[in-house]
Amino acid sequence: MEHLVARLREELPAEAVLTDHDVMAAYAHDMASFCPAGRPAAVVLPRTVDQVRHVMRTASALRVPVVPQGARTGLSGAANAVDGGIVLSLVRMDRILEIDPVNRIAVVEPGVVNADLTKAVQAQGLTYPPDPSSWEQCTIGGNIGTASGGLCCVKYGVTAEYVLGLEVVLADGRLLRTGRRTAKGVAGYDLTRLFVGSEGTLGIVVRAVLALRPAPPPQLVLAAEFPSAQAAGEAVCAVMAAGHTPSLLELMDATTLAAVNRLTRMGLPESTGALLLCGFDTPDPAASLAAVGELCAAAGASEVVPAGDPAESELLLAARRSALVALEAVTGTTMIDDVCVPRSRLAELLDGVAAIGERHRLTIGVVAHAGDGNTHPTVCFDPRDEDQSRRARESFDDIMALGLELDGTITGEHGVGVLKREWLARELGPVGLEMQRAVKAAFDPLGILNPDKVF
Numbered sequence: 001m002e003h004l005v006a007r008l009r010e011e012l013p014a015e016a017v018l019t020d021h022d023v024m025a026a027y028a029h030d031m032a033s034f035c036p037a038g039r040p041a042a043v044v045l046p047r048t049v050d051q052v053r054h055v056m057r058t059a060s061a062l063r064v065p066v067v068p069q070g071a072r073t074g075l076s077g078a079a080n081a082v083d084g085g086i087v088l089s090l091v092r093m094d095r096i097l098e099i100d101p102v103n104r105i106a107v108v109e110p111g112v113v114n115a116d117l118t119k120a121v122q123a124q125g126l127t128y129p130p131d132p133s134s135w136e137q138c139t140i141g142g143n144i145g146t147a148s149g150g151l152c153c154v155k156y157g158v159t160a161e162y163v164l165g166l167e168v169v170l171a172d173g174r175l176l177r178t179g180r181r182t183a184k185g186v187a188g189y190d191l192t193r194l195f196v197g198s199e200g201t202l203g204i205v206v207r208a209v210l211a212l213r214p215a216p217p218p219q220l221v222l223a224a225e226f227p228s229a230q231a232a233g234e235a236v237c238a239v240m241a242a243g244h245t246p247s248l249l250e251l252m253d254a255t256t257l258a259a260v261n262r263l264t265r266m267g268l269p270e271s272t273g274a275l276l277l278c279g280f281d282t283p284d285p286a287a288s289l290a291a292v293g294e295l296c297a298a299a300g301a302s303e304v305v306p307a308g309d310p311a312e313s314e315l316l317l318a319a320r321r322s323a324l325v326a327l328e329a330v331t332g333t334t335m336i337d338d339v340c341v342p343r344s345r346l347a348e349l350l351d352g353v354a355a356i357g358e359r360h361r362l363t364i365g366v367v368a369h370a371g372d373g374n375t376h377p378t379v380c381f382d383p384r385d386e387d388q389s390r391r392a393r394e395s396f397d398d399i400m401a402l403g404l405e406l407d408g409t410i411t412g413e414h415g416v417g418v419l420k421r422e423w424l425a426r427e428l429g430p431v432g433l434e435m436q437r438a439v440k441a442a443f444d445p446l447g448i449l450n451p452d453k454v455f
Contacts, residue, residue, distance in 0.1 A: 001041045001084070004062055008044060008086075011054040016092075018043040027069065027089060028081045033335045033383070034393055035077025035418040040067070043087040049167070049175065049206045052088070056204065057173035059086055065451045066171075068200035070110065070142025073134040075336050076417025078146065078199040078453050085451075088204065090141050096120055097207070104212040105164065105181060110141025110205050117210075126212040129156035132413070133324070141205050147197030149413035151248045151320075154371025155281075156213070158413065160196045167207035168195055171444040181209055194439070199415050200450040202443040219247050220285035221313035222306040224276045224296040225269060229253055229354075232274035233347025235299035236370045239278065239292055240343055246292070248279040249371030250320050253350055255357070256365035256378075259326035260319050268319065272302070274350070276370065277320055279313065323367045330363050330380040335392055337377040339403030340412030346373055352402045353377045360395040362388070374412035375403075397423075416454045424454065 001019075008017050018024055019042050029037035041064070046052045059066045065085035072079050081087050094111035101124045108117060114135040117128050131150035132138050138148070144166075149158040165179025179185070179192035195202055226232040232251055239249065252260070252275045261268050268275070276296065280288040286306070293304040307313040328334045341349050350366055353375075357364035368375040377399045381392035400410050400423050410416070410423045425433050437455055441447075 004058070004064055004086075005042055007058045007062065008042060008055065012044065012046065012051055016045050016047070016051065018045070024087070027072070027087045030072040030074040030077060030079040032075045032077040032417065032419050033333065035080055037077075037080040038083035038085065040081040040087045041084050043089060045089045045092045047092050049169065052169045052204055052206050053173045053175060055086065055088055056169050056171060059448055060172045060446060063446060063448065065448045067450050068141075068145065068204050070139035070145070071113070071134075071137050073138045074142060074146060074415065074417065075338070076146070076411070076415045076419045078415050078417030078450070079142075080418060082451060090204070090206075091139065093206065099124060099126075101126060103181065103183075106210045106212055108140050108208055108210060110139060110144070110208070112140045114138050114140060114143060121212055122215060125215050127215045128162065128210060128212055130159045130162060140208060140210070144196050144205050144208060145199050146415035147413065149369065149374065151250060151369065153369055153374070154249050155245050155247045160193060162211045163192055163196050163208055164211055165209035166192050166195055166205055168203035168205055170203050171446060171449050176203065179209060197415065199417060199454055201440055201454055202449065216247070216281035217283055217285070218310040219279045219281040219313055220289055220307050220310065221248070221277055221279040221316045222289045222293055222296075222304065223316045224278070224293070224301040224305075225272045225303045226274045226276065226299070226301050227271070228273040229350035230347045231300035232276050233350070235276055235296045235301065236346055237344055238295040238299055240371070242291070242295060244288060244292060246278050246288075246371060247281040248277065249369070250277040251275070251346070251366075251368040251370040252320060252323055253354070253366040255354075255363060256323050256327060256367055257319070259330055259365055260322055263326040263329050264319070264322055266319055275319065277316060320367065323365070324378065327363075327365045327378045327380055331382045333381055333383045335379040335381065335396055336414075337379070337396055337399045338374070338411045338414040339377070339400055339408050340372070340374040341403055341406045341408035343370070343373045345406040345408070346370060346375070348406055349375055349402065349408070352406075353399055356395050356398045356402070360391040360398075362391055362395055364395060369412075372412070373408070418453060421453075421455060
């Protein structure tokens with residue numbers, strides 16, 4: 001370890017290389033449950049591309065594993081340290097290098113916080129749409145690594161659709177530039193998309209060219225209460241089949257609503273089986289809300305409440321924003337799943353999760369980005385209770401199996417990391433897994449980039 005640290009410090013300032021075990025412990029893992037983390041030999045916090053290149057040249061020469069990190073808000077264990085390796089934290093590379101309103105792009109370093117970028121481009125009448133729930137803490141580099149999404153994905157899409165180009169430090173320290181700054185470009189293989197969602201297993205993103213959009217009008221939101229998940233699912237299908245493009249379409253099941261009631265005392269009806277929130281940011285959102293309200297009523301909604309202005313919309317969204325905190329308050333710890341299914345099978349997923357919760361004698365609430373079928377079943381358990389922890393892990397696996405049975409995928413936006421490696425193999429199949437491993441080997445022949453993650 002001493003030789004490694006000495007080599008790192010040859011081209012890094014002393015404060016950029018951390019070796020104190022108590023300090024390094026804070027960088028050991030992200031927010032995922034049931035994901036082991038090792039003890040790194042060093043934590044490095046570079047500020048420049050050249051410093052990152054030095055780290056990777058050193059790691060390659062000494063055959064030392066490197067785990068890239070952002071804000072550690074991930075939920076799959078992808079940022080967890082490995083024994084004897086380097087944790088490469090990119091949070092100090094946090095500059096917004098350029099905002100170009102004519103070409104509608106921003107050029108940023110990986111440590112830029114999502115919310116900071118959003119606020120910076122709003123000042124020029126633009127928006128960066130991807131908005132993970134942790135947007136006030138998570139970094140652009142982490143968003144790119146996990147291909148994260150958010151509430152607005154139903155209309156605006158996920159992170160991958162906004163990454164035009166990258167600068168990436170490869171495992172051996174070489175600097176690779178991918179993609180473009182132009183609106184169009186199809187030259188060569190799309191290596192940019194390959195890096196998006198690769199969870200730090202192919203290279204270290206050190207700069208990104210991001211697409212921006214004109215800022216939309218203020219959003220108006222409607223809340224619809226349903227007696228069952230089935231009825232809410234039918235409403236989702238009706239809204240999408242009618243050709244509407246909401247800016248958000250979110251769903252909470254009865255378990256989540258009960259938890260929110262206990263935490264916030266909002267007074268949501270206990271008889272509500274599911275709550276659907278639908279928003280529009282069009283020039284005439286009220287007309288769209290009225291049309292969706294009729295579809296919800298036809299699907300069996302017991303009450304439909306449209307907001308009159310953006311302030312009322314925020315009040316309606318308060319329940320959704322407090323959902324995960326409310327579920328965490330049930331037992332003190334949660335395990336958040338991330339299965340995505342076709343919209344038409346959303347109700348089957350919710351009913352199946354309810355049955356899994358009963359079978360394992362656990363509270364499992366579901367919040368969902370209903371517009372794109374991305375659900376977050378949230379298992380509540382007491383980690384001090386060994387039996388409860390075992391049942392939590394088993395229920396988590398049952399939910400992923402259910403997602404695959406419903407023609408879905410094991411992750412819509414959180415990534416694979418450590419948590420879902422075995423399930424990735426099941427989803428891809430042997431040929432798909434072989435091809436993915438071949439890609440990994442081409443970029444990282446020594447296997448030092450985020451080892452034991454994803455595969």
